[in-house]
Amino acid sequence: MVLKIFNIINGLWCQNKITAKLGLGLKRWIVETGWSGETVLNNNLSMPRLGLGLWGPREGAETELAVSAALEAGYRLFDSASVYHNEKSLGLALMASGLKREDYFVVGKIWNDEQGWLGPQEAMKRSLDNLGLGYFDLTLIHWPTRQSGLTWRALAQARFLGLTRSIGVANFSPTQLLALVEETGLSPQVWQMEIHPLRVRADLPPLAAAWGIQLMAYSPLARGRLKKNQVIGRIAQKLDRSFSQVILRWAWQRGLGVIPKSVKPDRIKENAQIFDFSLSNEDMTAITRLDQARSVLKPPFVFDEAGYVLASAQ
Numbered sequence: 001m002v003l004k005i006f007n008i009i010n011g012l013w014c015q016n017k018i019t020a021k022l023g024l025g026l027k028r029w030i031v032e033t034g035w036s037g038e039t040v041l042n043n044n045l046s047m048p049r050l051g052l053g054l055w056g057p058r059e060g061a062e063t064e065l066a067v068s069a070a071l072e073a074g075y076r077l078f079d080s081a082s083v084y085h086n087e088k089s090l091g092l093a094l095m096a097s098g099l100k101r102e103d104y105f106v107v108g109k110i111w112n113d114e115q116g117w118l119g120p121q122e123a124m125k126r127s128l129d130n131l132g133l134g135y136f137d138l139t140l141i142h143w144p145t146r147q148s149g150l151t152w153r154a155l156a157q158a159r160f161l162g163l164t165r166s167i168g169v170a171n172f173s174p175t176q177l178l179a180l181v182e183e184t185g186l187s188p189q190v191w192q193m194e195i196h197p198l199r200v201r202a203d204l205p206p207l208a209a210a211w212g213i214q215l216m217a218y219s220p221l222a223r224g225r226l227k228k229n230q231v232i233g234r235i236a237q238k239l240d241r242s243f244s245q246v247i248l249r250w251a252w253q254r255g256l257g258v259i260p261k262s263v264k265p266d267r268i269k270e271n272a273q274i275f276d277f278s279l280s281n282e283d284m285t286a287i288t289r290l291d292q293a294r295s296v297l298k299p300p301f302v303f304d305e306a307g308y309v310l311a312s313a314q
C-alpha cells in the first residue's frame with residue numbers, strides 16, 4: 001500500500017531524468033526500511049516478501065478458501081507451480097476477489113519434464129490458461145536439470161514476450177546458479193531455497209546480496225517440525241507470539257521472502273501477523289543456532305554427481 005501511494009505520487013513528479021532518479025532512490029529507501037512489506041527486484045519490479053505457499057491444498061474448495069483467506073489477511077503473493085495441480089482454483093479465487101491484476105503477484109514454476117527450449121513456454125501458456133491470467137509476475141525453474149541452460153534462455157525469451165515479468169530459480173546450489181549465469185549471461189531476479197531454522201543456509205544471504213538477487217525461503221516453517229522446540233517456545237512465550245510467527249519473523253529479519261503454506265484461515269491470518277514485533281539480536285542468534293543443515297523435503301527423484309535431477313528419474 002505504501003508503495004502504491006508512492007508510485008502514484010512518483011508518477012506525477014517524475015517528469016525528467018533527475019526527479020526520476022530521485023524517485024527510484026526514495027523507492028529503494030521505503031523498501032529497505034521495511035515499511036512496505038515489499039522488495040524491489042533487480043529489474044525494478046516490486047515484489048511482496050510475504051506470500052502463501054500452495055504446495056498441498058487440493059484443487060477446488062480447499063485452495064479457493066485458502067487463497068481467499070490469504071487475500072483477506074493481506075497476502076498479495078501466491079507461490080504456485082504446475083506440479084501443484086491447483087492453478088484453476090487459485091485463478092478462480094483471485095478473480096472472485098475483484099482485485100486488479102497489478103495488485104497481486106503470481107509465481108509459477110517450470111517442472112522437470114517441462115524443461116528445454118520449447119517446453120517452458122508451452123507449460124507457461126497451459127498454466128496461464130488454467131489460472132485465467134495473461135502473465136506471471138515471476139517464473140522459476142523448479143529444479144536444476146542438465147537442460148536448465150536451455151530452459152533459462154526460453155524463460156528470458158518468455159519475459160521478453162510478456163509471458164512473465166521476472167524469472168528465477170529454485171533449488172539451485174550457488175555453484176549451479178553461477179554456472180547457469182556464466183553459460184547464458186542472464187541473472188535471475190529471485191532464488192527460492194529451502195530455508196528454516198533447521199536449515200539456516202548462512203552462506204546464501206550474503207551471496208544473494210552480492211549478486212543482487214532476492215532470496216525466498218520455502219518450507220519456512222520446516223513443515224511444523226519446530227512446533228515443540230524449546231528455544232522457539234521460550235521466545236514465543238516471552239513475546240506472546242506463536243511458534244510460527246517467531247520463525248517467520250526470524251526469516252523476515254534476515255531479509256528473506258517467506259511463503260508459509262496453510263489451508264486453515266486462522267493460521268493463514270496468524271502467519272501474516274509478523275510486522276508489529278521484532279526479535280532481538282540475541283533471539284535471532286539463538287534461533288540461528290538451531291541449524292542442523294537438515295532438509296525436511298525428500299524429493300522423489302535421483303540426482304547426478306553434480307546435483308542435477310536425472311532425466312531418467314523425473
Ligand SMILES: NC(=O)c1ccc[n+]([C@@H]2O[C@H](COP(=O)([O-])OP(=O)(O)OC[C@H]3O[C@@H](n4cnc5c(N)ncnc54)[C@H](OP(=O)(O)O)[C@@H]3O)[C@@H](O)[C@H]2O)c1
Nearest residue numbers: 053054055079170218219220221222223244260261262263
Ligand atoms: N520450490 C520448491 O521446490 C518448493 C518446495 C517445497 C515448498 N515450496 C513452497 O513453499 C511453500 C511452503 O512450504 P511447505 O508447504 O513445504 O511447508 P511450511 O510452510 O514450512 O509448513 C506447512 C505446514 O505447517 C502447517 N502450518 C502452517 N501454519 C501454521 C501455524 N500457524 N501453526 C501450526 N501449523 C501451521 C501447515 O498445516 P495446515 O495447512 O494444516 O495449517 C503445514 O502442515 C509450499 O507450499 C510451496 O509453495 C517450494
